[in-house]
Amino acid sequence: MASRIEIRLAGTGGQGMILAGILLADAAVRDGKEVVQSQSYGPEARGGASRAEVIISDAEIDYPKVISADVLLCMSQEACDRYADQMKERRLLILDSNHVSRAPTTEAIRVPITQLAQDATGREITANVTALGLLAGLTGIVSRPSLEAAVRSHVPKGTEGVNLKALAAGFEEAGRVK
Amino acid sequence: MSPMLMQGDEACAEGAIAAGCRFFAGYPITPATEVAEVMARRLPQVDGFFIQMEDEIASMAAIIGAAVGGAKSMTATSGPGLSLMQENIGYAAMAEIPCVVVDVQRLGPSTGRPTSPAQGDVMQAQWGTHGDHPIIALAPSSVKESFDLTVAAFNFAEKYRTPVILLMDEVIGHMREKVELPDYATVERVERAQTLVPPEWYKPYENYPVDVPPLIPFGEGYRYHITGLHHDERGYPTERADEVNLWLDRVFRKIRRGLSEILLYDADGIDAAETLVVAYGSTARSAHYAVELARKRGRRVGFLKLKTLWPFPEEVVDKAAERIHRVVVPEMNMGQMALEVERVVGRRKVRRVNRADGQLIKPDEILAAIEGMR
Numbered sequence: 090m091a092s093r094i095e096i097r098l099a100g101t102g103g104q105g106m107i108l109a110g111i112l113l114a115d116a117a118v119r120d121g122k123e124v125v126q127s128q129s130y131g132p133e134a135r136g137g138a139s140r141a142e143v144i145i146s147d148a149e150i151d152y153p154k155v156i157s158a159d160v161l162l163c164m165s166q167e168a169c170d171r172y173a174d175q176m177k178e179r180r181l182l183i184l185d186s187n188h189v190s191r192a193p194t195t196e197a198i199r200v201p202i203t204q205l206a207q208d209a210t211g212r213e214i215t216a217n218v219t220a221l222g223l224l225a226g227l228t229g230i231v232s233r234p235s236l237e238a239a240v241r242s243h244v245p246k247g248t249e250g251v252n253l254k255a256l257a258a259g260f261e262e263a264g265r266v267k
Numbered sequence: 268m269s270p271m272l273m274q275g276d277e278a279c280a281e282g283a284i285a286a287g288c289r290f291f292a293g294y295p296i297t298p299a300t301e302v303a304e305v306m307a308r309r310l311p312q313v314d315g316f317f318i319q320m321e322d323e324i325a326s327m328a329a330i331i332g333a334a335v336g337g338a339k340s341m342t343a344t345s346g347p348g349l350s351l352m353q354e355n356i357g358y359a360a361m362a363e364i365p366c367v368v369v370d371v372q373r374l375g376p377s378t379g380r381p382t383s384p385a386q387g388d389v390m391q392a393q394w395g396t397h398g399d400h401p402i403i404a405l406a407p408s409s410v411k412e413s414f415d416l417t418v419a420a421f422n423f424a425e426k427y428r429t430p431v432i433l434l435m436d437e438v439i440g441h442m443r444e445k446v447e448l449p450d451y452a453t454v455e456r457v458e459r460a461q462t463l464v465p466p467e468w469y470k471p472y473e474n475y476p477v478d479v480p481p482l483i484p485f486g487e488g489y490r491y492h493i494t495g496l497h498h499d500e501r502g503y504p505t506e507r508a509d510e511v512n513l514w515l516d517r518v519f520r521k522i523r524r525g526l527s528e529i530l531l532y533d534a535d536g537i538d539a540a541e542t543l544v545v546a547y548g549s550t551a552r553s554a555h556y557a558v559e560l561a562r563k564r565g566r567r568v569g570f571l572k573l574k575t576l577w578p579f580p581e582e583v584v585d586k587a588a589e590r591i592h593r594v595v596v597p598e599m600n601m602g603q604m605a606l607e608v609e610r611v612v613g614r615r616k617v618r619r620v621n622r623a624d625g626q627l628i629k630p631d632e633i634l635a636a637i638e639g640m641r
Binding site: 117 | 441552
């Protein structure tokens with residue numbers, strides 16, 4: 090259990106939180122780690138709360154959900170209100186300041202993720218991938234080549250270039266924030 | 268194959284392909300739709316057939332028909348669909364038709380909560396259709412087990428000529444996990460038994476000398492009758508009690524004689540244990556986490572994970588609980604498998620941990636029961 094890292098990606102349905110979870114988990118597999126990815130969402134296709142959870146470990150993973158997060162990404166105010174207090178003491182809280190205005194703590198990384206994605210690709214729908222680049226750049230939980238390979242194999246055909254640009258924007262921002 | 272990220276529902280469908288399933292009929296329903304999606308893509312690649320039916324009643328009827336035609340067949344649904352399938356599941360039990368019914372359980376009753384997990388269909392898997400009949404039901408607790416137990420489900424269905432229910436749950440069905448699947452050519456497959464007798468001697472429900480007479484596909488010149496009525500050895504309706512009893516004895520006997528291979532479970536740390544945790548499906552993962560925590564605190568805890576839920580592994584549970592004072596049974600329902608455990612070990616020993624609110628039981632809740640705090 091010692092090496093168990095719990096990551097929660099939370100936002101609104103349609104923001105691509107579940108795809109982000111899949112990309113992160115796939116990258117972890119490519120890094121040779123044990124990984125479990127799960128999700129929670131409502132019956133609606135867009136709107137409503139949506140969250141993905143990823144557990145990464147060197148050992149076999151039994152309980153597949155987040156108990157208290159090591160890393161939390163919030164892409165909506167509702168997600169932040171709901172999950173910000175369910176974290177470990179040593180933790181990383183990443184907020185998309187385009188969507189989250191009230192944070193419960195000053196110890197949060199606030200980045201205009203959606204704006205960064207819009208500037209890098211012209212499409213704010215890629216904000217989930219920019220967020221992943223930021224998260225991976227800040228934590229090193231997964232390697233950049235693995236994450237790039239995961240993006241190439243999972244995003245819709247023809248959007249690989251756009252998504253890799255969005256990912257790069259996240260990594261660059263991580264370099265600035267650090 | 269190299270390690271990959273795969274969903275439980277996908278692994279179930281791949282297990283079906285590996286086991287030789289070549290016919291799928293179903294109606295989409297959360298959280299089982301992904302099984303149908305993968306089958307729709309994969310079956311044409313292996314010369315199989317996929318049909319989206321008008322509803323679950325027809326889906327169940329279609330897979331029975333395909334099985335009688337000689338194909339290994341499967342459907343996948345969730346609780347509301349399983350309710351609709353019950354009449355034809357009874358028909359498959361009565362007519363001894365091999366087929367696999369996947370139920371990715373969600374919170375019920377009725378429409379309940381489509382995207383939330385539950386284990387509320389345990390009793391329905393055995394008793395949902397009327398009348399006495401044996402059934403085999405298996406419950407995976409990981410993506411890899413979703414593959415393995417789907418293969419086992421097909422093999423049991425063919426070997427014992429019975430419907431087999433795969434009781435998944437939303438957590439396992441929708442979860443993605445790192446898996447390494449075997450080369451499908453190396454997967455053990457049980458194929459339909461053949462007969463040595465000519466068509467005029469063939470009896471599809473012969474009671475001796477074997478418990479499981481071969482089911483010869485329609486269209487091969489072996490003409491016989493199939494009915495949901497009680498029937499004689501040739502399949503024609505009977506009202507004779509002696510013939511009904513022969514059938515009843517045989518269908519229970521064939522499962523009983525196979526128990527040593529049908530009852531699948533994992534056990535660890537039971538010999539030295541004071542407390543035993545009995546769990547299945549996704550709840551087994553929370554339970555194992557709790558067992559590890561308790562052991563770190565110096566408690567002697569045994570862990571029994573049931574993969575076969577029906578027939579209920581009475582002797583396995585009885586033996587595991589022999590010297591144990593407290594048996595903790597966590598499950599995402601109001602206490603269904605606990606009823607069976609209580610029947611075997613006695614009510615006083617059992618501590619139930621139940622949730623039926625669409626939430627996976629947390630390790631802390633099970634730990635409290637292990638430590639006697641609830």
